[in-house]
Amino acid sequence: MKMDEKDRLIVRLLREDARMPVSELSKRVGLSGPSTGDRMRRLEANGIISRFTVDLDLEALGYPLQAIVRIKPRPGNMHVVEDMIMNEPGFVDCDKVTGDDCFVTRLVLRSIADLDPVLLPFHDRAETNTAIIKSSPLRGRIPV
Template sequence: MKRLRYEDQGLDGVDAAILDVLIENARVSIADLARRVGLSPPSVSERLKRLEEARVITGYSIAVDPAALGLPIAAWIRVRPLPGELTRVVTILQALPEIVECDRITGEDCFLAKAHLRSVEDLEALLDEVIPYATTNTSIIQSSPVPRRLPIVPRKERGAA
């Protein structure tokens, strides 16, 4: 199984370089990517295919400024479902388009969800969808001193097999 190549060891230098370039600009052409990592375009295409099959690369996307879309309010919402309501709360969170990400977490709360909204009134309406089935604790985001970024790309240590 090709996936095993990446599970127990870091990426080789070329795969790591490919990821570094894609993190910088996911729209880079195969020809430019090949030039930047010192391989032929067919070799880079094959490596990309293997990285995708191994789920090291799970997609290509763009970054959008929610405020520029008219969504100036961002909030983190901690959610603790009432007894027996976990599945219903998951369904509600999945159906709310304002929720842009949600993780199941350890600790007193079960979920941490991020929402982008037009107004505090819209935040209140969103919370009204959840609170019959869960308790919430909401924090409005003032600023983001560390913007969302991808994790560092681990590499094989020198001399590793």
């Protein structure tokens, strides 16, 4: 699907506030409500918009710390390590990647003391490398 500037603006505005009423969205885009609604349905039908979601404040939920954890499973442990990641609720993101590491994850923590108990079970099956996130100056940018 070829997107024009109005489509890109709709996507950017919905990324900022997925609950924005169509009436407000249409005003900000400069189109009628029905035309804006048609464009939204077309963006959904073409898979550009796949779902509407909620952006949670992890700190308000009691997780003031986040870490990027790179995980390199030991030979024969790829699927076991993947299952371990999936079963640990503190991991909120996980990407399978190329290169030295197989997984790059984002881990939320209530305190730094929670880090070792989460990672310790991995050490028999994988190497881990952890970086505490100081800030996230860019998150979820739309490339359009």
